[in-house]
Amino acid sequence: MKNSRWLSVYAVAAYAFLHLPLVVLAVFSFNSSRFTQWEGFSLTWYKAAFADTQLAEATGNSLLIALAATLLATAVGTLGAYGLWKRNSPWITTSLYLSLVTPEIVMGISLLALYQWIFRYLAIRLGMHTVILAHVMFCTAYVVTVVSARLRAFDASLEEAAMDLGATEWQAFLRVTLPQLAPAVASAALLVFITSFDDYVITSLVAGVDSETLPMVIYAMARKGFNPSVNAISTLIVVALGGLILVSSRLERNEAER
Amino acid sequence: MNRLRFWCLTPAGALLGGLFLIPLGIIFAYSLLTRGPYGGVFSPLTWENYSRLADPLYAAILWRSLLYAVIVTAICLMLGFPLALFIARAGRRRNLYLSLVMVPFWSSFLVRTYAWMFLLRDTGLINSALLAAGVIREPLTLLYTPFAVILGLVYGYLPFMVLPVFATLERLDKSLIEASADLGATPGATLLHVIVPLSKPGILAGSILVFISSLGAYLTPDLLGGGKTIMIGNLVQNQFTTARDWPFGAALSLILMLVVMGLLVPLQRRGSEGLL
Numbered sequence: 001m002k003n004s005r006w007l008s009v010y011a012v013a014a015y016a017f018l019h020l021p022l023v024v025l026a027v028f029s030f031n032s033s034r035f036t037q038w039e040g041f042s043l044t045w046y047k048a049a050f051a052d053t054q055l056a057e058a059t060g061n062s063l064l065i066a067l068a069a070t071l072l073a074t075a076v077g078t079l080g081a082y083g084l085w086k087r088n089s090p091w092i093t094t095s096l097y098l099s100l101v102t103p104e105i106v107m108g109i110s111l112l113a114l115y116q117w118i119f120r121y122l123a124i125r126l127g128m129h130t131v132i133l134a135h136v137m138f139c140t141a142y143v144v145t146v147v148s149a150r151l152r153a154f155d156a157s158l159e160e161a162a163m164d165l166g167a168t169e170w171q172a173f174l175r176v177t178l179p180q181l182a183p184a185v186a187s188a189a190l191l192v193f194i195t196s197f198d199d200y201v202i203t204s205l206v207a208g209v210d211s212e213t214l215p216m217v218i219y220a221m222a223r224k225g226f227n228p229s230v231n232a233i234s235t236l237i238v239v240a241l242g243g244l245i246l247v248s249s250r251l252e253r254n255e256a257e258r
Numbered sequence: 259m260n261r262l263r264f265w266c267l268t269p270a271g272a273l274l275g276g277l278f279l280i281p282l283g284i285i286f287a288y289s290l291l292t293r294g295p296y297g298g299v300f301s302p303l304t305w306e307n308y309s310r311l312a313d314p315l316y317a318a319i320l321w322r323s324l325l326y327a328v329i330v331t332a333i334c335l336m337l338g339f340p341l342a343l344f345i346a347r348a349g350r351r352r353n354l355y356l357s358l359v360m361v362p363f364w365s366s367f368l369v370r371t372y373a374w375m376f377l378l379r380d381t382g383l384i385n386s387a388l389l390a391a392g393v394i395r396e397p398l399t400l401l402y403t404p405f406a407v408i409l410g411l412v413y414g415y416l417p418f419m420v421l422p423v424f425a426t427l428e429r430l431d432k433s434l435i436e437a438s439a440d441l442g443a444t445p446g447a448t449l450l451h452v453i454v455p456l457s458k459p460g461i462l463a464g465s466i467l468v469f470i471s472s473l474g475a476y477l478t479p480d481l482l483g484g485g486k487t488i489m490i491g492n493l494v495q496n497q498f499t500t501a502r503d504w505p506f507g508a509a510l511s512l513i514l515m516l517v518v519m520g521l522l523v524p525l526q527r528r529g530s531e532g533l534l
Contacts, residue, residue, distance in 0.1 A: 022370065102518060
């Protein structure tokens with residue numbers, strides 16, 4: 001079935017709608033004027049963004065949080081997917097689905113309520129640790145979904161063969177199943193990194209004074225009024241995260257073709 | 259066999275229980291309590307937080323959220339279905355076209371919302387271009403309007419429609435379409451009477467995902483609506499921060515969760531297609 005001309009014309013318009021706002025943002029991040037008339041190519045706003053210590057500190061926080069959340073959520077999610085593949089647990093599966101579609105704002109305030117309740121009894125405060133735990137929570141479901149999809153195509157008899165040949169359960173999992181899952185695990189890890197790095201709603205609710213993230217700074221700058229440095233830093237974020245998502249989808253595709 | 263499975267599921271189970279289900283339980287408990295003088299929560303138990311939803315001020319916000327979610331879902335269906343059809347028929351280029359939908363979707367929700375602020379503001383690109391072309395004399399007020407909020411939501415959640423619809427269209431039995439053409443149906447009639455009914459599962463999944471996401475939206479109405487066209491999400495956030503009325507905010511969240519859970523049932527029956 002070929003595409004009709006009308007449908008192709010429509011698709012061009014739809015892709016323009018999806019991509020032009022980001023392209024325009026990127027183009028104007030190189031504008032020498034701070035207004036929306038093009039006056040010439042310049043790296044002024046990139047220099048300003050790099051010189052901004054608040055942005056640098058927030059980027060460091062975001063990277064640290066995203067790395068920690070990626071490691072933890074990928075481990076918990078991969079093990080969880082494997083456990084569910086052995087035998088499904090309706091209780092865990094349903095909770096995972098629910099956590100995927102729960103509005104971020106509800107997840108954020110419920111975590112805030114939990115933290116505040118715990119802090120009544122323990123002398124802890126909001127900070128990097130509360131943000132990381134929150135991110136691990138909402139990212140684990142992504143990992144389970146991606147890894148489970150790969151496990152559905154995995155031949156269980158390979159594991160049985162390993163155990164018939166004398167491997168223990170653990171050895172069969174670590175040396176036969178896990179290597180087969182590696183591309184899906186890597187792809188899931190990239191998704192977690194992107195999701196964690198970009199999150200604003202939940203993070204802003206559970207962050208402390210010492211854990212301001214990059215999205216929080218960008219949000220504050222965007223609220224305050226027009227600042228071309230935001231265009232520059234936004235362009236960098238889109239390019240970096242877009243690159244990661246391309247790698248992630250390439251990993252998944254290679255796997256589908258195997 | 260079972261011991262390994264047990265150890266594999268324990269971390270995920272503990273995480274979901276401790277950081278998802280228990281917090282939701284706390285929110286449920288708070289929604290039945292009374293607000294304290296300094297913003298804390300106190301007994302006695304009361305239904306008052308729920309009955310306050312009937313207050314015209316809050317009912318208007320709930321109604322607006324529902325209305326926006328329905329409008330956004332309808333627009334996403336109209337824009338997303340033809341795009342999914344195009345991708346499904348693209349042959350070898352399918353993956354490329356699918357990536358072109360997914361890359362901006364994953365790249366950064368905050369930046370994508372900010373991009374529309376940049377385009378829509380009074381001195382933004384759209385107004386500058388229209389002024390320079392002489393189409394208008396005064397800048398149009400585009401940002402901080404219902405139009406901006408709906409546009410931002412459509413832009414943000416369109417891929418949620420495209421993906422599940424594409425997934426069902428891709429699996430569609432081609433011989434049914436050929437049979438329809440052989441029996442004399444025009445391409446339009448085939449589309450209406452064969453393709454659309456057969457892709458109903460994808461349309462349903464996509465519509466539910468877009469609807470749920472729009473209903474619970476926070477960032478888009480906040481940045482593009484500028485506090486003038488607030489939705490349930492903003493009201494919840496407000497109760498937990500500035501207004502410090504946690505019980506009422508908790509009741510609002512619970513209502514939102516009930517809607518989401520109600521819509522999740524048909525979605526889960528269909529499996530997870532399109533969730534990622």
